[in-house]
Amino acid sequence: MKLIPFLNFQGQAHDAMAFYAHALGGQVVSETRYRDLPPMDGGDDGGDEGCGGMSPESLDQVAHCQVDAGGAVLMAADGPPLGDGADPAAATTINVDVGDVGEAERVFAALADGGKVLMPLGETPWAHRWGLLLDRYGKPWMVNCMKQG
Numbered sequence: 001m002k003l004i005p006f007l008n009f010q011g012q013a014h015d016a017m018a019f020y021a022h023a024l025g026g027q028v029v030s031e032t033r034y035r036d037l038p039p040m041d042g043g044d045d046g047g048d049e050g051c052g053g054m055s056p057e058s059l060d061q062v063a064h065c066q067v068d069a070g071g072a073v074l075m076a077a078d079g080p081p082l083g084d085g086a087d088p089a090a091a092t093t094i095n096v097d098v099g100d101v102g103e104a105e106r107v108f109a110a111l112a113d114g115g116k117v118l119m120p121l122g123e124t125p126w127a128h129r130w131g132l133l134l135d136r137y138g139k140p141w142m143v144n145c146m147k148q149g
Helices: 011-026 101-112
Strands: 002-009 027-033 062-069 072-077 091-099 116-122 127-134 139-144
Touching: 002 011, 011 062, 011 072, 101 116, 101 127, 101 139, 116 139
Parallel strands: 002 072, 091 139
Antiparallel strands: 002 091, 027 062, 062 072, 116 127, 127 139
8 A cells, every 4th residue: 555645736737747747857657637537427517528517628627647756656636625615726635545446445435434425436547446535534535546557
């Protein structure tokens, strides 16, 4: 298991991650835009692409980006607020990277106990399982079981 910092930006994730890759001597190894995500289940998204309820200009923002540098990993996205009154530009989330789907499900359930699930655990373009939650103390966590590219 690895714990990975996940940075939340407001329209600057692409540029910021390119900067961090250069500064850390690494490289951007993946980047997904919101428009590339499947529509959310149960939502009226008003269209056939991306996350539900997003404006057309938001669909071009980064949903997931990863930099690898010298064995370290940094992840980021241009993201919506994590809850009422949250400053999305200041949010740093801890990403738990696990090796298999069963462990992802176990860790996600344990962290969500007494907390609030923001995005249920499910498959994404970059992960076999990914989910987002606030734990019982209000801290944001993601659980990832990454696809190997």
